[in-house]
Amino acid sequence: MTSDLNLTTGALKGILSNKESQLYANKPIVAQVSNVKIIDHKDDQGQTSVRYRVLLNDGAYSLHGVIPSECVPYCESHGFKKTSVINIKKYELVTGQKHIMVIQDLEVKQASSAKFGGTLISVDSYYEEHPEEDTLELAKKQQQQQAVKSTSPPFDNTPTPATAKGHGNAVSPPLRHVNAIEQLSPYQNQWTIKARVSYKGDIRKWSNARGEGKLFNVNLLDESDEIRATAFNDMADKYFQELEEGKVYYVSKARIQQAKPQFSHLSHPYELSLDRDTIVEECFDVSSNDVPKINYNFVKLDQLQNIEPNSITDVIGVLQKVEPVFQITAKSTGKPFDRRNVTIVDDSNFAISVGLWNQTAVDFSTPEGSVVAFKGCKVSDFGGRSLSLTPGGSFITSPDTAEAFQLKGWYDNKGKNETYQTMKSEAGAGSNSLSSDRKTILQAQDENLGLNEKPDFFNIKATISFLKTNDGNFCYPSCNNDVNGSPCNRKVVDTHNDGWRCERCDITFAEPEYRYILNISVMDSTGQLWMTLFDKEANTLLGLSANELRKLKEQSDNNENAEFQQVIEKVTMKEYSFRVKARQDSYNGVTRIRYQGMAISPVDFSAECDLLCKELDSMLA
DSSP states (O other): OBTTTTBOTTHHHHTTBTTTGGGGTTOOEEEEEEEEEEEEEEOTTSOEEEEEEEEEEOSSEEEEEEEOGGGHHHHHHTTOOTTOEEEEEEEEEEESSSEEEEEEEEEEEESSOOOOOSSOEEHHHHHHHOGGGBHHHHHHHHTTTOOOOOOOOTTOOOOOOOOOTTTTTOOOOOOOOOBOGGGOOTTOSSOEEEEEEEEEOOOEEEEETTEEEEEEEEEEEOSSOEEEEEEEHHHHHHHHHHOOTTOEEEEESOEEEEOOGGGOOOOOSEEEEOOTTOEEEEOOSGGGGGSOSOOOOBOOGGGGGGSOTTOEEEEEEEEEEEOOOEEEEOTTTOOEEEEEEEEEEOTTSEEEEEEEEHHHHHHOOOOTTOEEEEEEEEEEOTTSOEEEEEEEEEEEESOSSHHHHHHHHHHHHTGGGOOOEEHHHHHSSSGGGHHHHBOOHHHHHHTTTTOSSSOEEEEEEEEEEEEOOTTSOSEEEEOOOEETTEEOOOBOEEOSSSOEEETTTTEEESSOEEEEEEEEEEEETTEEEEEEEEHHHHHHHHSSOHHHHHHHHHHHHTTSOSHHHHHHHHHTTOEEEEEEEEEEEEETTEEEEEEEEEEEEEOOHHHHHHHHHHHHHHHHO
């Protein structure tokens, strides 16, 4: 058994084993749902119904499953989704090109849970290597290839052989040992994945001090995970011609290496390098239909304020507004870019802007009122929360997901008449978010905000008592080279010869762009804390860029003028509203809480009065 939810570890393999199946006879099985795909099924009369295709996980093994249409209403009403933990009460086992559990009765034990298990073993892969243990295959041989299928009574879960619909006794293509993408690591020598090209990029050229070349990226997806693959130079041309977005391929003998998160939004710790030894073969058999077309990890719009800036996320919503295309120019290169902003809403009653770039922005023609899913959006906190579709991101109109069907029904019945909050007001330190999570400094410290696994966010109204500028470390020299539409912002090093060098971009600059990392002390009537303001927030507070303040600091140190001190004194002992992120940080074995100012604004005294009135009303009620 595994964890407090007690997955029936090993059961998904055991129920098919001629050595172990009796151990699980007449017993329910607890498993986790690793993936869900909605399938529209049309019967002989042309009536359409919905069923689920799932990937199950018992903590050690994974098995494909189907939830028929009669069980779907129960699943929808009990929050069934990816990561749900379910109790399988009645099922039937069939086999064709893979083993499948048809779930006939189930209970949702927990609608959402952390992922169980580490590296999972596919049941299909196990029995490919151990056919002598496979109950279904042995039964098929004994019955001379005649498929037999019978429905088991509750808890009578004896495996019954059957062939996949539509294949009869046709000869199946040779079986391959296929690894799940989530299992890939550099420590494997022989492996093969069966994956769909979920994203295909363009061939891009690069140039630096070491030379020049070109590269090409694809994302490969199976039921377990998604991984990035890159080809360089001649191999970029080769695989750009061979690989088509949406098709399924067998891939083997690619180099597995550490992922570079600055170039990819995928969560897989490794990526593939496609070279001359790599083998890529298109998958033509019907099993390719079981490989998902895309994998989402949706976040509700009201939760985006709690996601760190520059994180990558997926969202789904109803398209409320489409703005015209406009052009912006990159400061670092002077290169123009096309951009279009669209606004989506969801049933959390929040709206957010999503920025589209270049050809995607120009070609966007989805009508307002449509459900749109965006994959690979970068979270920005400039002027409040907003999203920007990354170069490796994508969007789909009216996707075949449970979230899309639910949102469409909600919007048509209710959502089109709703008034929505924006990320700008909620994520900032303004009045609209005062009452929801306003804390005093003492409350934040007593509640241990920041010691949780994820960062905590709250608002405070506090006075700035001190700005730490005397050591000159209130800013750092940064790289302003454009990386995927955004400045690099990494710290650059003075070479004392050629200028300032960025190791990440492999570029040398004559002069760096300075960015704030300003530490300030704030206090209220209950206590004091140190807070860090980064570039945007410090700019908002001081009204000067880090470059400008640094020059004033140098002049002040040379006693040429006191303008630097005037800038500091202008904000000292003034009261502001702050949006604060608290997270724990460990250094030399000592854990402490770091506070970061996510937004800053002058105190809105009218809103403060409204807040006090509401608090008085609640006390008198």
